[in-house]
Amino acid sequence: MKHFASILTVASCLAMVQGGVAQTRRAPAATPGKVSELAETGEGEGTPAASEHKDEPPGSECRKSGAALTLSVDRKLVSLEEGRLKANMDGPICSLSMQIIRKDGTVIDKSFHCEGTEQELRWDPIPRDQIETIEIRITAKNNAHRAVTLIPWFVRIDHKEVKFDTNKAIIRDSEVASLKESLAKIKEVLHKVEGKGFGTISLFIAGHTDTRGSAEHNMTLSRARAEAIAAWFQKEGVCIPIAYEGFGETALKKVTADEVDEQANRRVDYILSVEPPVIRKGATAAWKLMSKGCS
Numbered sequence: 001m002k003h004f005a006s007i008l009t010v011a012s013c014l015a016m017v018q019g020g021v022a023q024t025r026r027a028p029a030a031t032p033g034k035v036s037e038l039a040e041t042g043e044g045e046g047t048p049a050a051s052e053h054k055d056e057p058p059g060s061e062c063r064k065s066g067a068a069l070t071l072s073v074d075r076k077l078v079s080l081e082e083g084r085l086k087a088n089m090d091g092p093i094c095s096l097s098m099q100i101i102r103k104d105g106t107v108i109d110k111s112f113h114c115e116g117t118e119q120e121l122r123w124d125p126i127p128r129d130q131i132e133t134i135e136i137r138i139t140a141k142n143n144a145h146r147a148v149t150l151i152p153w154f155v156r157i158d159h160k161e162v163k164f165d166t167n168k169a170i171i172r173d174s175e176v177a178s179l180k181e182s183l184a185k186i187k188e189v190l191h192k193v194e195g196k197g198f199g200t201i202s203l204f205i206a207g208h209t210d211t212r213g214s215a216e217h218n219m220t221l222s223r224a225r226a227e228a229i230a231a232w233f234q235k236e237g238v239c240i241p242i243a244y245e246g247f248g249e250t251a252l253k254k255v256t257a258d259e260v261d262e263q264a265n266r267r268v269d270y271i272l273s274v275e276p277p278v279i280r281k282g283a284t285a286a287w288k289l290m291s292k293g294c295s
Contacts, residue, residue: 062094062141063114069093071138071146075199078275079284080152083125087136087148090117095139098123101132114138128152153198154277157185157270162229169224171232179229182270183236189272190240199274202241204287205230206279210265211249211258222246223288229268230290239294243276243287251280 069091077086089096093114098121100108112121121136131152139145159182162175171179186203193201207226209218223246230244254264271277276287 062092065090065092067091069138069140069144069146071136071148073136073148073150075150075275078150079278080128080131080275081125081278081281083123084120085134085136085150086118086120088118089114089138089146091138092140093138094141095137096121097137097139099133099135099137100126101134102126102130103132104130128154150274151198152275153193153201154271154273154275155189157182157189157272159185159270161267162225164225167221169221169228171228179232179236183233183238186233186238186270186272200241201272201274202243202276203230203233203238204269204271204273204277205233205242205244205290206251206269206271206277206285207244207246208251208253208265208267208269209248210262211252211256211260215248215250219246219248219250222248226268227288227290229270234291237294238291241293242290244290245279245285245287247279247285250283 067090071087071089073085073087079085087096096112096114096119098110098112100110100123102108108123110121110123112119129152134150134152135147136150137145137147160178162171162178164170165172190201205226207222207224207229209222211218213221223244226244226246230242234242249265252262252265253267254262256262256265269279276285279285
């Protein structure tokens with residue numbers, strides 16, 4: 001199976017070099033018309049304060065390179081929950097910096113040594129629903145620079161659950177009406193954010209079971225049901241990338257003992273997101289790509 005991936009494009013703007021330590025400050029008041037979408041994450045228990053700590057200061061020497069100044073970020077490798085991303089860069093880089101703006105107006109500035117053309121950048125994790133933007137910036141000696149801005153965005157689609165026959169993953173005719181209602185909600189959300197520059201939005205379908213049966217069987221069954229629903233959305237013309245995965249009984253909505261029949265745990269999540277969502281804390285899902293979207 002192909003795994004989901006997308007590369008964020010590079011943006012250029014005026015240069016602004018950050019200092020050599022992590023600094024916390026307040027952002028200026030938002031300008032009228034600035035986009036700010038509410039992300040429904042189901043996360044955010046507790047709000048860690050923005051910490052102030054020292055990072056590696058940028059070196060006094062610029063990186064020697066005859067290549068053009070370039071910067072990109074693979075959105076598949078961004079983990080907001082763990083506070084890390086991987087940046088690819090080239091050119092005569094003199095400084096590498098990151099600016100995180102939280103939705104409460106706090107600004108966190110960080111700087112890093114440029115160690116090569118591919119580098120992992122880390123920060124103290126912040127719940128994704130508290131992040132407004134993350135900007136990564138490289139600057140050359142002549143003040144030319146490249147910047148990539150990440151706008152975390154995540155919406156969980158409220159929907160009626162599709163009812164499957166026991167141990168089956170075939171969508172019954174009686175369930176099509178529920179799927180059509182969900183399709184209308186997905187299209188409505190996509191229409192609202194069209195042209196707002198969030199990046200490539202994908203539909204993620206996550207299947208779950210209760211604790212009846214073996215863990216292996218439940219994992220296989222939940223994946224098959226997620227795949228069936230993803231295929232239905234693809235057939236109905238959802239023109240964005242669609243990915244699916246099964247989680248069996250590893251991410252229970254209502255915690256129970258083993259071999260418990262619990263309807264709340266037999267479910268499938270429909271999630272619109274730019275970065276792959278974290279379904280089970282501490283684990284990275286191997287999302288399967290159903291569709292790359294309409295050509």
